[in-house]
Structures are given as structure tokens and as C-alpha cells.
Amino acid sequence: MPQESRKAVEMLSVETCHNELSNCPNVLMETAKWKRALLQWAEEADISKRLRMRVSGNKILYHHRIRISVSGCPNCCSKPQIADFGIVGYVSPAVNTDTCTICGACRDVCPDTAITVKNAPPLFDRNKCQGCVKCREICPNGSIVLMDPGVRLLVGGKLGRHPRLAQVIGEFDDLDVVVQRIGQIVEEYIECANSAERFADFWIRTHY
16 A cells, blocks of 8 residues: 655665464475565665665655565465566576486476486486475485575566566575676666666666
């Protein structure tokens, strides 16, 4: 709902999935840690005040705010695909060819059809792989290993009259680097966006 434009109104929100409350078995990252870092950056950079200054009139609407959604795994329960920024935990698999028996169990269990097995060790389609752990869990010989968890950064999602899913702009394994990248993009928006232009529209206009 619209709110009066005043100092107490937060203009940037960070939402996370509820993996800690639900004891989710799929979580790949500490979402609370990421939320704390993002809120600290927003406070230190005075983001809420600077976003409020972009609003003409005395009403703060939903699209005036910037939303960041953090999901602990590729199931994306916190809906990062429709946020201004989405952060999604993932892992990248690799195969120990010395112990792989080419049984095909990993291929059969993959929910994203990202694995091919044709008389050779599994091949992973990196464009399809969402970075879950099902292939490792099903492998009878423990031949699939996973890199340390990282995150995919998505930008530019929105609903409304012309909905659009956020697009992945990179994969990272360092929290500080991601916060810095988001900060750079938000600074660009504050300094360069047209009057009353919502963030997703600005991103689409300037990057596509």
C-alpha cells in the first residue's frame, strides 16, 4: 500500500527464504549472513534516503522501492526471479572418472535434464544445470563431487503490466564482491535513471 514519504520508510528490502526456520535440507548458503551484509551496505550508503529523494510527491509506492531476494538453493522459494536483485545459492558438479561406472543414475535423477551419459562419464550442460545436489546424492560410488557453494546474481525482475524474469549476470563465490556489484548498479540507477523510472525498467533500457 502507498505510504507517506518520510524518513522512517525503508526504500530497500532484503527478503530471504525460510530455510533456517524450516530446517531445509537443500540450503547451500547462510542466507542470514548475506542479508546482514546487504542491509549494512544499504545503511552505510544511505540508500533509503537517496531513493526517497527520487520520488516526486509525498507517496511511496511499491515500485519506488528496490527489492533484493536471497534464496539458499536453486528451488528459489523467496522468488528471486521477480525481484530487482536475486541471489541464489548453487554448486557446480564434477565427476571422478576413476570411480564412475557410467550407470546413468545421475542422468535419471536430474530434474533439469542437464546430464548426458553415453558410454562415457557424465557430461553436464552448464546452461541447464541449476546447481542442486541430487546427482551427488544418487551416485552409488560417490563419484560426483561438488565445488564450494557460490551464488548466481540475477537482476531486473518485475511483475506488473509488463512482467519480466530477472536474468543471471554472473556467478560469484565472494559475498563482498556481490554486495559491491549490487552497490555499483544501484548507484548507477540513482544517478542516471529517468524521473519516476522503476529499477527494472532502467536496467532493461540500459543493458538490453
